[in-house]
Amino acid sequence: MTDSLLQHHQYGKRAIRLVHVTRDGDRHELTDLDVDVTLTGEFEETYLTGANAGVLPTDSQKNTVYAFARQHGVQRIEDFALLLARHFVRAHETVKRARIGISRHHWDRITPQHSFVRSEGELRTVTVTHDAGKTWVVGGLTGLRLLNSTGSEFKDFPRDEYTTLPEAGDRILATSVSAGWRYEGTRGDWDAWHGKIRAALVTAFTETYSRSLQQTLYAMGEKALAACPAIAEIRLALPNQHHIAVDLSPFGLDNPNSVFVATEQPYGLIEGALMREGAVGADAAWW
Structure with a gap:
């Protein structure tokens, strides 16, 4: 022993x-x-x-x-x-x-x-x-699937001997949002607040010209905090659900960014947390 x-x-x-x-x-x-x-x-x-x-x-x-x-x-x-x-x-x-x-x-x-x-x-x-x-109340959602068929790029990233990814000037951006937000109190209009935060996440995704999914995540969190003063912080996890253009040249066909294969794995996972300025941080146990 x-x-x-x-x-x-x-x-x-x-x-x-x-x-x-x-x-x-x-x-x-x-x-x-x-x-x-x-x-x-x-x-x-x-x-x-x-x-x-x-x-x-x-x-x-x-x-x-x-x-x-x-x-x-x-x-x-x-x-x-x-x-x-x-x-x-x-x-x-x-x-x-x-x-x-x-x-x-x-x-x-x-x-x-x-x-x-x-x-x-x-x-x-x-x-x-x-x-x-203390009592912590953390609202949230999972499985909110969002897709922009344009308005997204990914360029100017570092390259090494293992890099094969081409730069993308116009790509599909798709994700399945998981989000959790900590309320300041333990009483409130939960349904209305949830609706405002969800709407803010969707709006930020659709309105942001995305140069990276990280940038989009920040815009979504920022808009959610602005939409609902009742929350102190928000955490987001956004898997990058890749859509890869299919090479149709073996069939004598071009592909003007219209035919894709959607892949599930492996995938990039982008995570981040935003806290309202001046808010008190929570015990780690809330998450």
Whole structure:
């Protein structure tokens, strides 16, 4: 045996599937969620000795999510996540920090009453982290697919003996946006704020003449901060979803930038974070 110290520990329940129907007469509202619970606290003994006296079962965590959905509803995922995070810290002495992550699947209404069709791809997200000192609310989205068929270039980059990429003066720029933004407070018009930030990200992407995806990322973050004063910072991850012009010369055909092959892997991944000037930085745990 060697001397060792337990440096970090946490546990929880992942991928709790929750579908909630709000019935208001003939018109129903559908909420479809994936919920993650992560708890940090005084659980050293179960790691070191196997003693479980302070360990809330993950099955109990799952059941809490379902019970709270029935008791409180889940229409606004930010409020639902706040409710759960505060509960786990308040109700269980050994839990010192709770993090609730929620992803919401979008369903479009196809009749005025109770029929829906699911929109694939984009998810609305929230992560709430709560402890005795602070509560962080981080809104976000993933899978927002954007494409400009022109208005993008990539030139004047360094070249070495391994460089084969040609310069591009007019290229397709495509990405699938993952974004997270930290709110200043724990109360607000979450739906309206989410809509403003999403619209700002889309507008910045479409209106920016892009000389690099890095430049586009900064423009998107800057516009989101301007659109919603309620957020202190935003983090963005933009994969560069390459579209490569196909060489049609073997067939006696030209290709005036009109025929492409879309590739999934490998891909460039551009990441960045912007903070509002004067804002207070968050604990690393918020992300």
